[in-house]
Amino acid sequence: MSRPDELPDKSAPQTRTRKGWLSGILQLVLVIGVLAAGVLANNVLSSMSTAPQIRAAGASGVAVSVVQPDIGETRIRLLETGTVQVRNSVELSPQVSGRVVWVNPALASGGTFKRGEVLFRLDGADYRAAIDRAGADLAARQADLQVEQAEADIARREWELVNPGEPVPSNVAREPQLARAEAAVRSAQTALADAERNLSRVNFSLPFDGRVQATAIEVGQNLIAGQSYGRAYEEGGIEVSVPVNAAVLQGLAPAEGREAVVRPRQVLLSEGTVAYAAIVTRADAELDPQTRLARLTLEFTEEVPLLPGDFVDVEITGPVIPGTYRFPESALQENRSVWVVEDGRLARRQPQLVFVEDGVISALPFDTADGIVVGALNDPQEGDPVVSEGDVRADGERP
Incomplete structure (x- = not known):
């Protein structure tokens, strides 16, 4: 019988198998890591190699469209x-005072009226009474004049009987008294004419066809002569x-x-x-x-x-204006300036504009160099290099 320490070790092959599997996994991870590092390095190198190419492209200039202006005459239209x-307005101011007894419906803001049409009427009773008084006074003055004329005739006849052939003195002929009586008659006639005129003025009208701008006149209102109660034109x-x-x-x-x-x-x-x-x-x-x-x-x-x-x-x-330059309105930049291409670079011009119509600008002649740049630019600077992409017409369209 063998001793336990002499028995074969069955776990040794299993241990060797586990170690081989772990070694394979580590090798796979290492390969993947190397590949990833290579890809990352390639991307970095690629980005570094393309940056100079962008700068080189920018150095060649930004593509712009240019236009040559049309030259001709321009009629200015403002x-x-x-x-x-209103050129002139007239105050609605009565010439006589009185109470309003009638108002024309046309006497309202925006109302229209004809020449001589009565716009409002004042109470004329007081003015008719004034006419009666003036008429009576005139009759009295005329009677006084007739009495003076009769007395003057008597005085002249008596003088001629006593002093035949001699001129009649003025005081004997009562000439001063006659002059005073005649003046009194004329004054009474004037007073009567004034009274009649005042009565006619109770009917307010204007001597033209017109339109009412504003009014503050109502029936029953007392108006004062010379004060304004509205306007018309x-x-x-x-x-x-x-x-x-x-x-x-x-x-x-x-x-x-x-x-x-x-x-x-x-x-x-x-x-x-x-x-x-x-x-x-x-x-x-x-x-x-x-x-x-x-x-x-x-x-x-x-x-x-x-x-x-x-x-x-x-x-x-x-x-x-003859000889003006016409070019698209899209060429206009900030501060009403324009960019032109001069020897392949941007140059700013400040033309004197005279007219703009239908998207076309007319300006007094100025140096357009190799052409006027049309359209907006991204942060342009004086002297930036540019490349002309193509010409456009003065109306902004391509030929």
């Missing part, structure tokens, strides 16, 4: 906003006031006589586009000290259904 206002007596800056005023000079078109701001859709012809009649001689603006005044050449206070769009036809 597009502004104006306000309709003549039909067709409206104009348009347009504020403009000094540069625009100089560009239109002379502004007087320039033709214009006035369009109401709010028009019913059924009416379509409405426009009225007007003429610039005057321009302010100085700028407003607060706004630094001057005002152009336009008068309509026809009757228009506009009201004071209406806002309108105004288009004034200005002079023709």
Whole structure:
């Protein structure tokens, strides 16, 4: 029988098998780690090798579109906003005092009236009584004059009987008394005419076709002569006031006589586009000290259904400027400047703009170098290198 220490060891093969399995796993992990490190290193090297290529591409210049301006004449047209206002308004001020006994329905804000149409009537009883008194006084003065004339005739005949052939002295002929009586008659006649005129003034009217702006007259109200109780203006007596800056005023000079078109701001859709012809009649001689603006005044050449206070769009036809440069409005940069390409680099220009219409700018001639850059640029700087991508037309379209 063998001893226990002489028996074969059955666990030894199992131990060797476990060690081999662990060794294989460690080798696999090591291989994966090496591969991952290689991939990471390759990415880092790739990124480092491409960075100079981006810088090199940037150094060649940003692609831009350029335009060569069209050269020709430009007619200036000023597009502004104006306000309709009354040229002259008349105060509703009675010439006599009295209580209002009747008011025309047209005497209301916005109401219209005809020339000579009575707008309100005052109580005329006191004025009719004044006419009666003036008439009676006139009759008395005329009677006094007749008495003086009769006495003067008697005095002259008596003088001629006593002093035949001699001239009658003025005091004997009662000439002073006659003159006083005649003056009294004329005064009475004037008083009667005044009373009759005052009676006619109880009917208030105006000598033109017009429109009421405002009124504070009601039946039963006592009005005082000379005080204002409202305003009215003549039909067709409206104009348009347009504020403009000094540069625009100089560009239109002379502004007087320039033709214009006035369009109401709010028009019913059924009416379509409405426009009225007007003429610039005057321009302010100085700028407003607060706004630094001057005002152009336009008068309509026809009757228009506009009201004071209406806002309108105004288009004034200005002079023709020859030799202007026309290019797309999309070329305009901040501060009304433009970029041009000069020897492959950006250069800033500050042209003097004269007109903008339908996306096209007109400017006085300036150095456009190799062309005007169209469109927005990303943080452009003076002297940045650029590459012209292609030309566009002055209206912004490609040929």
